[in-house]
Amino acid sequence: MTNTATPQTAPPPLDRDEWLIVIVSSLGHFFSHLYMLLFPALVLPLQRDLGLPMEEIIPLAFLGSLLFGVGALPVGYLTDRVGARPMLVTCLVGSGGAACLVGLSSGPWGLWLGLGLMGLCASIYHPAGLSLISKSVRARGRAMGLNGIAGNAGHAVAPFAAGLMAYLAGWRGAYLVLGGIGMLAGFVSAWLPIKETVVESREHRLDSSKGRRALYFGLLCVAMALAGLSYWTTSLIFPATFEQRIPAMEGWLSFLGIDTSSGMTVGAGALVSLIYVVGIWGQLAGGRAADRHDLRLSYMVFHLASIPFLLLLSGMNSLWLVGLGSGYMFFSLGMQPIENSLVAKLSPPGWRSTAYGLKFAMTFGVGSAAAYVVPWVKVHYGLPAAFLAAALCVTGLLAAAGLLYGLSRRAVPRMANLMANR
Numbered sequence: 001m002t003n004t005a006t007p008q009t010a011p012p013p014l015d016r017d018e019w020l021i022v023i024v025s026s027l028g029h030f031f032s033h034l035y036m037l038l039f040p041a042l043v044l045p046l047q048r049d050l051g052l053p054m055e056e057i058i059p060l061a062f063l064g065s066l067l068f069g070v071g072a073l074p075v076g077y078l079t080d081r082v083g084a085r086p087m088l089v090t091c092l093v094g095s096g097g098a099a100c101l102v103g104l105s106s107g108p109w110g111l112w113l114g115l116g117l118m119g120l121c122a123s124i125y126h127p128a129g130l131s132l133i134s135k136s137v138r139a140r141g142r143a144m145g146l147n148g149i150a151g152n153a154g155h156a157v158a159p160f161a162a163g164l165m166a167y168l169a170g171w172r173g174a175y176l177v178l179g180g181i182g183m184l185a186g187f188v189s190a191w192l193p194i195k196e197t198v199v200e201s202r203e204h205r206l207d208s209s210k211g212r213r214a215l216y217f218g219l220l221c222v223a224m225a226l227a228g229l230s231y232w233t234t235s236l237i238f239p240a241t242f243e244q245r246i247p248a249m250e251g252w253l254s255f256l257g258i259d260t261s262s263g264m265t266v267g268a269g270a271l272v273s274l275i276y277v278v279g280i281w282g283q284l285a286g287g288r289a290a291d292r293h294d295l296r297l298s299y300m301v302f303h304l305a306s307i308p309f310l311l312l313l314s315g316m317n318s319l320w321l322v323g324l325g326s327g328y329m330f331f332s333l334g335m336q337p338i339e340n341s342l343v344a345k346l347s348p349p350g351w352r353s354t355a356y357g358l359k360f361a362m363t364f365g366v367g368s369a370a371a372y373v374v375p376w377v378k379v380h381y382g383l384p385a386a387f388l389a390a391a392l393c394v395t396g397l398l399a400a401a402g403l404l405y406g407l408s409r410r411a412v413p414r415m416a417n418l419m420a421n422r
């Protein structure tokens with residue numbers, strides 16, 4: 001049957017049902033990233049409290065990061081069969097409860113297990129939330145961008161909130177308070193009425209054999225896995241980098257009357273939050289690009305633009321770090337609506353949640369190796385060299401993305417989010 005729907009040159013406005021879908025999904029996105037980024041902001045307070053070196057503290061995040069990734073694959077399969085709504089509620093209530101358990105834990109083993117449970121529950125979000133948006137919202141790129149802003153807000157809030165709570169009530173207080181708020185958000189999500197309507201578009205979908213489609217998606221998975229390793233490497237080191245390499249921060253805190261012996265984490269957290277706020281504008285730009293330009297080319301442009309910032313971050317000190325980190329976050333987080341739209345284009349609707357599950361199994365599963373890569377790089381080359389390792393990952397990513405474009409452009413000359421009218 002010929003598809004007679006007329007493609008739109010501009011994304012349509014969101015209706016009431018679509019807005020509710022974006023809100024519920026965005027709550028899950030916000031808290032899933034907030035919880036996963038509490039730990040990097042608390043590495044130094046944990047180091048002081050537990051009396052362990054940084055090389056032994058950072059690997060405590062490995063199980064949570066691993067499960068945040070690999071847990072998404074079975075969750076995606078389950079979501080395709082039971083629906084996104086109950087899975088999103090489970091994500092919020094479960095990860096919030098797990099965060100409370102982390103706050104109540106005693107010793108490294110309790111932390112390791114609590115963080116693992118939190119990562120497993122948080123892994124529910126991506127296959128459930130992104131599948132819901134990709135299948136039920138016409139302006140997919142715009143909705144992905146708005147949803148990405150919510151996740152980025154979780155990035156931005158986590159370092160500052162963790163640092164402030166650690167200063168006021170210790171690192172345990174940070175997990176207990178924020179975990180309780182996340183559980184409340186889960187109950188609100190269960191109450192909000194949403195109506196799921198499939199609004200799939202067939203414009204510019206990939207018309208190719210299953211084997212060729214699998215090849216394209218496999219190349220995208222390679223790119224996404226390297227993006228995950230780069231992302232988690234930088235996420236782990238930004239708070240400690242700012243705390244250790246911006247000498248002027250001690251003077252600022254003293255001027256504000258904050259005890260620098262324990263308040264440096266607050267200052268570093270605030271600066272890390274600032275660079276994630278800049279990433280919000282990247283999400284808007286990425287969402288716009290996903291609706292108007294070729295997804296494959298946009299994906300490569302955003303990643304290519306992030307490399308110079310990573311190279312400079314490895315050698316700069318003082319306030320230069322904040323500006324460079326902001327530039328990196330603009331492009332590193334801005335590419336996410338584009339990447340998520342590529343997953344939607346290269347996967348069949350009936351397996352959409354599974355495809356997103358595979359994406360995040362690759363992204364965060366491989367990315368969890370950063371918990372061991374960063375300590376190894378620190379011991380052998382110094383912590384700043386981890387930014388060079390992240391740049392190397394992005395270079396490999398560009399090779400995979402370039403191969404994807406070269407192999408698929410004949411089957412699909414232009415791949416963008418031109419959604420059809422309902």
